[in-house]
Every structure is written in C-alpha cells, then in structure tokens.
Amino acid sequence: MRIFLSALLCFPLLFFSQTTAKVVGISDGDTITVLLDGNVQKKLRLAEVDCPENRQPFGKNAKKFTSDQVFAKQIRFIETNKDRYGRSVAKIYYDNGKYLSAEIIKAGYGWWYYSYSKNADLGKMQETAKNKKLGLWQDKKAVSPWDFRKEQRENAKKKRLQKQLLEHQAQKEKEQGFRNNKTV
Numbered sequence: 017m018r019i020f021l022s023a024l025l026c027f028p029l030l031f032f033s034q035t036t037a038k039v040v041g042i043s044d045g046d047t048i049t050v051l052l053d054g055n056v057q058k059k060l061r062l063a064e065v066d067c068p069e070n071r072q073p074f075g076k077n078a079k080k081f082t083s084d085q086v087f088a089k090q091i092r093f094i095e096t097n098k099d100r101y102g103r104s105v106a107k108i109y110y111d112n113g114k115y116l117s118a119e120i121i122k123a124g125y126g127w128w129y130y131s132y133s134k135n136a137d138l139g140k141m142q143e144t145a146k147n148k149k150l151g152l153w154q155d156k157k158a159v160s161p162w163d164f165r166k167e168q169r170e171n172a173k174k175k176r177l178q179k180q181l182l183e184h185q186a187q188k189e190k191e192q193g194f195r196n197n198k199t200v
Contacts, residue, residue, distance in 0.1 A: 034093065036092050037050035038051045039051075041057075042083040044069065044070050045078025045126055047062070048060050061099050063108075065126040067079075067082070067127075078152070085110065085114075085119060122144070123145065127142065127160050128141070
C-alpha cells in the first residue's frame with residue numbers, strides 16, 4: 017500500500033517534469049523547435065498564448081520577438097498537453113525563470129489564449145499591452161489568430177465550392193454541346 021501511495025504522489029512530478037533543451041528553430045511566434053539529449057528535435061507549441069500567423073499583420077514581428085528571446089538559448093519546459101496536430105504544448109522558461117508566453121503577451125505580440133488557460137494574470141498583461149498600444153495593439157483592427165484561421169478556412173471552403181460549381185457547369189456545357197452535335 018505504501019508503494020502504491022508513493023507512486024501515486026510522484027506521478028504528477030513525473031508527468032509535469034521539467035526538461036532542459038536548446039532552442040534550434042522558431043516556426044512562428046508561438047511555436048519553437050528544441051534539441052533534446054541525443055540530438056532529438058522536438059516541436060513545442062507555447063502554452064497559454066496565441067500569436068498572429070506569419071501571414072497576419074505583426075506575425076513576423078511576433079516570430080522575431082520569440083527568436084530574440086530564446087533562439088540558441090537553453091530553456092526549461094514543462095509539457096502540459098498535446099494539440100490537435102500532435103505537437104507538445106509546453107510552458108517555456110528562460111533567462112532565470114522568465115515565462116515566455118507572459119513575455120510575448122506583455123510585449124503585445126500575442127493574445128492570451130483564454131480558451132486554454134486559467135491564468136487571469138495573462139489577461140491583465142494583455143489589457144496593459146493593449147492600453148499602451150504595444151506591438152500588435154497599435155492596430156485598432158487587430159484580428160485574433162483564431163478568427164484569422166477561421167476566416168481562412170471559410171475562404172478556402174468557398175473557393176472549393178466555387179471550383180466545384182464551375183467544373184459542374186463546364187461538364188454540363190460539354191454534355192449539352194455533345195448532345196447538340198449528335199442531333200445535327
């Protein structure tokens with residue numbers, strides 16, 4: 017019984033254990049690649065923050081900010097989840113305990129991802145950055161990344177439907193032309 021209780025108490029420590037790694041790549045403002053022991057690369061999606069996509073205004077700025085903060089540095093991370101793409105979601109710490117997601121939000125290069133975070137302090141940091149018009153908050157019409165992605169999906173769906181409609185119309189015209197030629 018004692019062994020079971022000890023194992024049960026240690027499980028959270030094992031699950032949320034910290035890992036040290038070197039940052040070797042920055043995909044965008046909220047996704048980095050680290051090099052683990054054994055020269056194994058791992059892609060990490062930052063927890064609690066969502067940065068503008070690279071194609072969005074301030075997307076490149078967010079990527080540069082993240083790069084300036086952690087590229088080629090040793091970081092500590094705690095994996096908290098997996099996203100729908102199978103990437104590890106992690107809390108990233110660097111430079112003696114700075115929390116990267118918080119630093120991004122404070123600088124105005126990301127949104128507090130409130131749908132996936134209970135840390136209301138990040139929301140307060142976002143409001144402060146917004147009031148000071150830092151980073152992306154200079155843009156009065158800033159669009160959140162989740163709304164941008166949704167719009168991109170809807171536009172892609174419209175284009176697919178338009179293409180299908182045009183192909184269908186072309187097929188009908190081709191069939192109609194074939195019928196007209198047969199009756200001549």
